[in-house]
Amino acid sequence: MIRKTRLYTPGPTPLLPAAQFAMAAADIHHRTAEFRAIFQKVLAQLKVFVGTKNDVLLLSSSGTGAMEASIANLTSPGDKVLVLTAGKFGERWTGLAKAFNLEPDVVAAPYGETLDLAQVRAALKPAHKAIFMQATETSTAVRHDVQAIAKLRDELAPNTLLVVDAITGLGTTHFDVDGWGIDVMIGGSQKAVMIPPGLAYLSVSERAWAAMETSKNPRYYFDLRKERKNAVKGESAYTPAVALVAGLGAALDYIAGQAGGDLEKGRDALIDNAQVNAEATRAGLVSLGFTLFAPTAPAAAATAVSVPEGMDSSEVVKALKAKFALVAANGQGEMKGKIFRLAHLGFFDYLDTVAMLAAMEHIAKDTLGLPVKWGQAVAAAQEVYAKAVVS
Numbered sequence: 001m002i003r004k005t006r007l008y009t010p011g012p013t014p015l016l017p018a019a020q021f022a023m024a025a026a027d028i029h030h031r032t033a034e035f036r037a038i039f040q041k042v043l044a045q046l047k048v049f050v051g052t053k054n055d056v057l058l059l060s061s062s063g064t065g066a067m068e069a070s071i072a073n074l075t076s077p078g079d080k081v082l083v084l085t086a087g088k089f090g091e092r093w094t095g096l097a098k099a100f101n102l103e104p105d106v107v108a109a110p111y112g113e114t115l116d117l118a119q120v121r122a123a124l125k126p127a128h129k130a131i132f133m134q135a136t137e138t139s140t141a142v143r144h145d146v147q148a149i150a151k152l153r154d155e156l157a158p159n160t161l162l163v164v165d166a167i168t169g170l171g172t173t174h175f176d177v178d179g180w181g182i183d184v185m186i187g188g189s190q191k192a193v194m195i196p197p198g199l200a201y202l203s204v205s206e207r208a209w210a211a212m213e214t215s216k217n218p219r220y221y222f223d224l225r226k227e228r229k230n231a232v233k234g235e236s237a238y239t240p241a242v243a244l245v246a247g248l249g250a251a252l253d254y255i256a257g258q259a260g261g262d263l264e265k266g267r268d269a270l271i272d273n274a275q276v277n278a279e280a281t282r283a284g285l286v287s288l289g290f291t292l293f294a295p296t297a298p299a300a301a302a303t304a305v306s307v308p309e310g311m312d313s314s315e316v317v318k319a320l321k322a323k324f325a326l327v328a329a330n331g332q333g334e335m336k337g338k339i340f341r342l343a344h345l346g347f348f349d350y351l352d353t354v355a356m357l358a359a360m361e362h363i364a365k366d367t368l369g370l371p372v373k374w375g376q377a378v379a380a381a382q383e384v385y386a387k388a389v390v391s
């Protein structure tokens with residue numbers, strides 16, 4: 001049998017062919033009218049994709065660059081901040097806060113669970129300069145209730161900035177960035193927007209811009225004020241990842257094209273697509289006897305699955321690759337060998353989910369020795385699809 005390589009990893013994700021063509025053709029200089037037109041168009045599209053009237057900036061870095069930029073630009077050494085963490089990406093906020101000499105208070109949820117709002121309520125103080133959190137914690141495939149956190153902030157610490165790593169949240173989760181008062185909302189190119197790694201984007205509220213005027217932490221490459229000044233002219237401060245910007249424009253055009261050219265509707269369709277595929281995946285895998293790692297607050301970005309007691313999830317990841325050239329993600333850190341993760345982020349459709357579940361039936365039977373009736377996981381997914389998608 002021949003096999004097609006398929007990425008089911010929560011970043012990088014499958015590439016949109018139209019974006020690949022746009023990237024291959026992007027032989028343009030970044031200080032030209034031609035590029036300025038593309039850059040300005042993409043920045044305007046990103047505002048719609050993020051769903052905000054705030055400025056949106058584009059950085060040539062991976063997503064962590066935008067996380068670092070938000071810490072460096074908004075805070076001063078010695079600032080108290082609140083980090084809400086439930087996994088490896090939440091822990092990255094703590095690491096960044098320490099690297100910039102902040103004093104982080106940390107509310108941690110066990111891996112596989114979402115944040116306990118009572119604990120957040122008890123910990124949040126007006127003295128906190130900012131709250132740093134994820135919208136979806138990709139390492140455990142948990143979704144956090146960003147709106148509830150925003151409400152707690154409004155009630156208990158209205159001057160505290162809310163910074164959300166939505167790198168896998170955007171394009172998989174519905175948000176009201178301005179209505180909830182999210183000050184910084186961060187996305188990354190290798191997740192729902194169907195292009196390779198190398199770009200990060202973030203929205204910045206007026207309050208966040210004001211905070212930057214007095215903050216004292218060092219910043220140079222990631223000086224957001226410099227990026228804002230240049231963005232007005234259709235440029236970035238330094239040489240941007242030109243080809244990726246062109247690819248991003250093509251991808252956002254494609255997303256708009258899914259809803260007759262309306263990007264906001266196309267984004268919502270992309271989110272609903274992720275949610276249906278995630279639900280179908282959960283139903284299919286549970287029908288095979290797997291246990292969900294994050295059953296109470298599952299993200300639509302990815303699904304994390306525990307393997308039965310005494311088995312190693314690395315075997316599942318290896319077998320998927322060997323038999324079907326299907327690339328799944330292992331657990332990170334302490335979760336390695338215990339869980340595997342499958343993404344529903346970006347350029348995945350329902351038939352991709354059906355194909356993956358068909359592969360999982362073979363893995364469940366042959367690699368894990370579970371009793372499987374062919375079509376069992378696919379049938380469970382079909383029920384979800386039939387209910388969710390009214391023809």
Ligand SMILES: *Cc1c(COP(=O)(O)O)cnc(C)c1O
Pocket residue numbers: 010011062063064065089134136137138165167168188197
């Ligand atoms: C992918 C990801 C990041 C960014 O990681 P990079 O490797 O820097 O792009 C950050 N947070 C979350 C939740 C992610 O999924």
